[in-house]
Amino acid sequence: MADLIAANGRTVDAPGFRRALIAWGQGHYRPFLWRLTNDPYRILMAEIMLHRTQARQVAPVYEHFLERYPQISVLAQAPREELNKALYPLGLRWRIDLIAQMSVQLMERFGGRVPQEKADLLSLPGVNQYIAGAVRCFAWNLPEPLVDTNTVRVAGRLFGLEIKDSSRRNRRFQELIAALVDPDEPRVYSYALLDLAEQVCMKRRAPHCEGCPVSGWCGFAERWTNEGDQ
The missing domain is CATH 1.10.340.30 (Hypothetical protein; domain 2)
Incomplete structure (x- = not known):
């Protein structure tokens, strides 16, 4: 699995992204009953x-x-x-x-x-x-990519891609989401990704980029921060 994932002129350090997301997820885990079982x-x-x-x-x-x-x-x-x-x-x-x-x-x-x-x-x-x-x-605990509206939003913002209603059926988005999955800890990674989408990388135009654990790799956060500094 490639350590560097490139798309739309942006490159993401996949191992670093995964570590940061999983570490954040441990402190922001939503303990629903269905998450407490395998x-x-x-x-x-x-x-x-x-x-x-x-x-x-x-x-x-x-x-x-x-x-x-x-x-x-x-x-x-x-x-x-x-x-x-x-x-x-x-x-x-x-x-x-x-x-x-x-x-x-x-x-x-x-x-x-x-x-x-x-x-x-x-x-x-x-x-x-x-x-x-x-x-x-x-x-x-198999490394399956979870492609839905929420994970597409995270991936789209990460790589600065245009997000449409049809994006979850777009092969490019599917491949990027699959490439980002942690091969060793897919379960905890995927829970953290879903929690990030719900708590930080929300649908509204101004998500909580300042508190995002992966903003250092994110094209949307970079643009949002630059606009805020102007």
């Missing part, structure tokens, strides 16, 4: 619930859901009305049907276990590239 089933359920939903909304629903359905075998036998009630606070009713279908397939095709292979994960109802990568990263 159980693939619990992580899979969390990632499906988190799809298009804020973590603060998911937290209470997730806790009660896993108390009621601690195993895939229990979930697969749950009546649909019961699932509707358990997941109603999250909205997105289509998700309920997908969870029900997925639990049955996990029992029938994988013996009640969440598969580790990415192709197998992607074959499950409701599992997209991001969810499959997140499960592999957080359950098995």
